[in-house]
Amino acid sequence: MSVGRLRASGARTALLLALVLPLAACGNGNENLHAWVHRIETEPPAPLMPVPRPAPYKPPAFAAALLRSPFVPSVRALPSAVRPNPNRPRQYLERFPLDSLKLVGTLLMGKHVYALVQDPHGIVHRVTYGNYLGQDDGKIVAIHPNGLMLREILPNGTGGWVVTRVFMPLSTQSGG
Numbered sequence: 001m002s003v004g005r006l007r008a009s010g011a012r013t014a015l016l017l018a019l020v021l022p023l024a025a026c027g028n029g030n031e032n033l034h035a036w037v038h039r040i041e042t043e044p045p046a047p048l049m050p051v052p053r054p055a056p057y058k059p060p061a062f063a064a065a066l067l068r069s070p071f072v073p074s075v076r077a078l079p080s081a082v083r084p085n086p087n088r089p090r091q092y093l094e095r096f097p098l099d100s101l102k103l104v105g106t107l108l109m110g111k112h113v114y115a116l117v118q119d120p121h122g123i124v125h126r127v128t129y130g131n132y133l134g135q136d137d138g139k140i141v142a143i144h145p146n147g148l149m150l151r152e153i154l155p156n157g158t159g160g161w162v163v164t165r166v167f168m169p170l171s172t173q174s175g176g
Helices: 003-025 031-042
Strands: 102-109 112-118 124-127 138-144 147-155 161-169
């Protein structure tokens, strides 16, 4: 017999002994366990509590039949004289959402009042009355030391347009 086969058979024997010896040690130490299981199995089961009877079901009254249908528009679209001008050339600051722009200061040069608006790239632009900011046709209508007032034209959800006023406050954070 070769040495390799002898080693392999010795390893198998050692493995077999390692698996069988712990099982042999578990022999008769379970008499108490068997007696307890036998006693539990022979006892009659405890009576079950009766299942409580549920309250009788009363379906709620359907009161929504008198409400308007959610599939019918609640407001009729009225023709509006206000609408954005699609042919107007767009200004640079109209490409950014209004909440991404910051008013960082105001400037008075002679009789002209300017606002200093910082775009998301950190570049500061000088704007004045009539300039547009944001993506909703926001036109500057007032410049105050503490902010700008814009007039925006927004869709009203029914095919028309509505004019809103938006105040852009002076930013209290530094630009750096």
